[in-house]
Amino acid sequence: MTGLHGPDPDRPYPMADHRRVCFIKNFIQSPNIIVGDYSYYDDPVDPEGFERNVLYNYGSDRLIIGKFCAIATGVKFIMGGANHKLDGISTYPFPIFGQGWETEIEQVMNLPSRGDTIVSNDVWIGYESLIMPGVRIGDGAVIAARSVVVKDIPPYTIAGGNPAQPIKQRFNDTEVAQLLEIKWWDWDRAKITRSIHLIMGNNIQALYDAR
Known part of the structure; x- marks a missing residue:
């Protein structure tokens, strides 16, 4: 997995097996x-x-x-x-x-x-x-x-x-405020890839600490 940093957003079809x-x-x-x-x-x-x-x-x-x-x-x-x-x-x-x-x-x-x-x-x-x-x-x-x-x-x-x-x-108001501060979608591809388990999980504090 070393060197893999997620799909290229400039690639029109990101899934090689189909084009839906x-x-x-x-x-x-x-x-x-x-x-x-x-x-x-x-x-x-x-x-x-x-x-x-x-x-x-x-x-x-x-x-x-x-x-x-x-x-x-x-x-x-x-x-x-x-x-x-x-x-x-x-x-x-x-x-x-x-x-x-x-x-x-x-x-x-x-x-x-x-x-x-x-x-x-x-x-x-x-x-x-x-x-x-x-x-x-x-x-x-x-x-x-x-x-x-x-x-x-x-x-x-x-x-x-x-x-x-x-x-x-x-999520509750405090958690929503944290998520709006984190703005994980603005992270670079490598950081998003490293943090996928947090972004897809439900521990908002852990994601906040990783920002």
Whole structure:
């Protein structure tokens, strides 16, 4: 095992025996999507097509995904480009179809934005969940399968449902504060490899002491 320091995050498919899992950052083309090292998408049919799950991505808002996130098959992100005008009588986007309706194009420009959508580090998002614009999912959070996330989820919280609600906090407040201070995902590969047994274990104090 000497000299082995974990997989290369720049390798698109980290598992040699199959290609259902990819490190997402290697397949991103849009400048509005930013993905950290080791975050992966698991899809038995089209893992490299993750970017197609980022819907209505033609505004100024960004999707930012941290490091070491696990994103299951069919997870989708709705971006701010999906917004329609809400302060008029009709929400229909008449001007985009032209033919005389384009005279009111200013009414569908610069619609209110909820800002960037942020998935922090070490987040697990379950099968076919839907993440709405402008939410922030905290470090270490878990989103249950087929959840619809419409508001921020605190760090190290398990959330689920439609709309997603906190189910329980994974650790107590003191432990969560320690984990947010440790930020093990920012360690170098060699240190992470040496500390795998602590990162995967449940002795937070031992991991804190190893920081």
